[in-house]
Amino acid sequence: MTTPPAGMTERSVVDRTLRILGVFDRENRNLTLSGISRRSGLPVATVHRIVTKLHGWGALEKCADGTYRIGLRLWETATLAPHTALTETAQPHLVGLHKQTSAAVTLAVRDGADSVCLSLISNDAHRTAYRSDVGSRTPLPDTAAGLVLLAHTGENSGRQVRAALPRTHPSRGAADGAALQSRLAKIRREGCAVVVAPSSRGGSVAAPVCGGQGTVIAAVAVTVPARPLPVMQLLPQVRATAEAVSRSMRIDGGRMAEVGA
Structure with missing residues (x-):
């Protein structure tokens, strides 16, 4: 039997390890070995061997109860990601916006065809006004x-990204391309995005956070349920917060270079 090249074996082990880590998500935080095997498509013996290494x-x-979950060491490593610097810098401004508006405040960045929530501040324990949570992914066109x-x-x-949306998120369909293009052009002109809930004054409004070169690196948004005033009334505070975060990131030039890389 021919022995595979060492490089191929190493890649195979790395791929399998990543597949195992990738089976954990917000709905599957704790998994048994058989559950990991089923979700990853790997044999139980292989899962057991790699999970033992990861656990060690x-x-x-x-x-x-015998299940496995993401460990503290992996979380510690993840905090070294440059977006941690962005979150830390933005947090005081996000807290201030929440105090001003009493709305759910989020900070999000783009990853492929998704937005990823880096921070969420809300008093809404039942999450009636939003779908996001820290670390959650949402198709880009679905939120402000x-x-x-x-x-x-x-x-x-x-x-x-727009071409990939129907493939990565089939529910988006492929028929709304022209309408989306027009909407995106309006957002660039006006410097904000507004999503109004049907038959409601509630909704969400967002503004861009810019890095040192003027590149948009994140978005600040507030989301509210039905309220006496239209959600557009919150736009000045959201813009002011996004601009304040942008200024803070530009001042902190070293960490900004990492985030914008």
Whole structure:
């Protein structure tokens, strides 16, 4: 039997390890070995071998009931990501916006065809006004923050993202391309995005956060349920907060270079 090249074996182990880590999500925080095997498509013996290594390093933790969950060591490593600097810098401004508006405040960045929530501040324990949570992914066109991020994506990558949306998120369909293009052009002109809930004064409004070169690196948004005043009334505060975060990031030039990389 021919022995595979060492490089191929190493890639195979890395791929399998990443597949195992990738099976954990917000709905599957704790998994048994058989559950990991089923979701990853890997044999139980392979899962057991790799999970044992991950557990030994601290990437996975073993619970009293025998299930596994993401470990503290992996979280510690993740805090080294440059977006942690963005979140830390933005947080005081987000708290201030929440105090001003009593609305759910989010900070989001783009990753491919999704927006990823980096921070959420809300008093709404039942989450009736929003769908996001820290670390959650949402298709870019589905939220005001996502629309801001999509509108300010570079032309080449923007076309790629819009083309990928029907494939990565089939529910988006492929028929709303022209309407989306028109909406994104309006967002670029006006410097904000507004999503109004049907038959309601509630909704969401977002504005861009810019880095040192004027590149949009994130979006600040507020989301409210039905309220006496239209959601557009919150736009000045959202813009002011996004601009304050942008200024803070530009002042902190070293960490800004990392985020914008």
